[in-house]
Amino acid sequence: MWKTRVTKLWQMSKWFVGGGVLSILFYDNIGYVHTVRGKSMAPTLNPGPTRALLRERVWLSKLPYTPHVGDIVVFRSPKHGSKLAMKRIAAVGGETIVPSKVVKSGASAVTIKPGYVWVEADNRDTAGRDSNEYGQLHEKMIVGKVTWLLWPWARIQDLRKTQSPHAVSPQTQSLDESERTELVTESQTS
Amino acid sequence: MQTAMVHGKRVVNFLNKKKREISYAVIGASLGTYFITSRIVTTAVVAGQSMTPTFNKNSIKSRVLVDLITPVTKVKQDDIILAHDPEESDEYIVKRVTALAGQFVEVDEDCGGAYTRKYAYQGKLTVPTGYCWVEGDNKSKSHDSREFGPLPLGLIKGRVLFTLWS
Numbered sequence: 382m383w384k385t386r387v388t389k390l391w392q393m394s395k396w397f398v399g400g401g402v403l404s405i406l407f408y409d410n411i412g413y414v415h416t417v418r419g420k421s422m423a424p425t426l427n428p429g430p431t432r433a434l435l436r437e438r439v440w441l442s443k444l445p446y447t448p449h450v451g452d453i454v455v456f457r458s459p460k461h462g463s464k465l466a467m468k469r470i471a472a473v474g475g476e477t478i479v480p481s482k483v484v485k486s487g488a489s490a491v492t493i494k495p496g497y498v499w500v501e502a503d504n505r506d507t508a509g510r511d512s513n514e515y516g517q518l519h520e521k522m523i524v525g526k527v528t529w530l531l532w533p534w535a536r537i538q539d540l541r542k543t544q545s546p547h548a549v550s551p552q553t554q555s556l557d558e559s560e561r562t563e564l565v566t567e568s569q570t571s
Numbered sequence: 572m573q574t575a576m577v578h579g580k581r582v583v584n585f586l587n588k589k590k591r592e593i594s595y596a597v598i599g600a601s602l603g604t605y606f607i608t609s610r611i612v613t614t615a616v617v618a619g620q621s622m623t624p625t626f627n628k629n630s631i632k633s634r635v636l637v638d639l640i641t642p643v644t645k646v647k648q649d650d651i652i653l654a655h656d657p658e659e660s661d662e663y664i665v666k667r668v669t670a671l672a673g674q675f676v677e678v679d680e681d682c683g684g685a686y687t688r689k690y691a692y693q694g695k696l697t698v699p700t701g702y703c704w705v706e707g708d709n710k711s712k713s714h715d716s717r718e719f720g721p722l723p724l725g726l727i728k729g730r731v732l733f734t735l736w737s
Contacts, residue, residue, distance in 0.1 A: 399599070402606050409609060460701040462643045462724025496660030521655040522725040 421502035438532040468500035621707030666705035
């Protein structure tokens with residue numbers, strides 16, 4: 382008696398169950414739309430007004446990923462195990478980097494351990510909350526790579542082609558901070 | 572003659588239909604299994620001696636069931652967890668959570684017999700928010716938070732529920 386009931390229930394719901402499983406598999410392995418919170422990635426990504434519909438949304442790719450410098454990634458925050466954060470990778474395992482917050486005091490370089498990365502906010506005015514504060518980030522904390530800005534429509538762009546506004550080309554590295562800023566401003570206006 | 576041909580065609584159609592049904596079943600089962608083992612529960616084989624006698628007693632590797640659903644914020648003290656190895660990105664570790672964020676940990680030297688083992692994280696410290704402190708049950712043979720420091724909660728994959736067989 383109950384066997385026919387169960388069969389009937391399955392007949393009716395198998396499409397929902399199947400669809401649900403496929404959606405979750407897609408979400409876990411292909412990607413999903415992620416909402417940008419916070420100003421730490423301005424001006425590349427602005428949260429804008431806090432009204433939900435106007436917040437910027439990006440495509441977060443969950444395809445197999447190897448960290449590269451310049452990638453914008455979403456990762457589990459080392460400060461709050463359950464919250465997600467979004468920053469740009471400034472250095473990967475094996476590389477050495479001078480942390481941006483310490484550049485004025487002429488500070489020590491940090492060598493990134495294999496399996497770790499160094500992330501920094503595009504917006505240098507925000508109070509830490511990147512590797513300058515919590516140090517190297519373990520690769521497996523990375524949830525996915527941000528590929529496209531999808532919303533608002535007017536700002537649609539391929540974010541993979543963007544660079545940190547503070548990225549310096551090799552020939553400017555020997556100059557001091559003030560000369561470097563001049564050069565960057567020049568190239569922006571030319 | 573004609574009846575034989577019609578009958579033959581019916582048999583072929585029947586076989587094709589069965590082949591299709593079997594393919595759907597195989598694909599459905601594969602996706603279903605993948606879904607379950609990536610999101611709900613999975614099994615893991617415990618390597619090494621760091622968790623004896625809880626696991627791997629008598630050098631037989633224990634196979635355990637891991638719960639992947641419970642959110643990382645609900646991890647409690649004394650839970651055994653499966654996590655990404657903080658030192659080897661592609662490896663995993665199975666350890667017990669001995670302290671949570673905000674709790675106090677005191678790491679003493681291990682005075683075992685002929686030598687004194689000094690730990691990287693010696694002395695007293697408070698576990699920072701977003702982290703936990705893990706140690707193996709076999710204190711003398713475990714490479715854990717006493718060596719690599721607090722473990723970020725984000726590296727935890729799930730809680731070990733029980734041993735399937737050992």
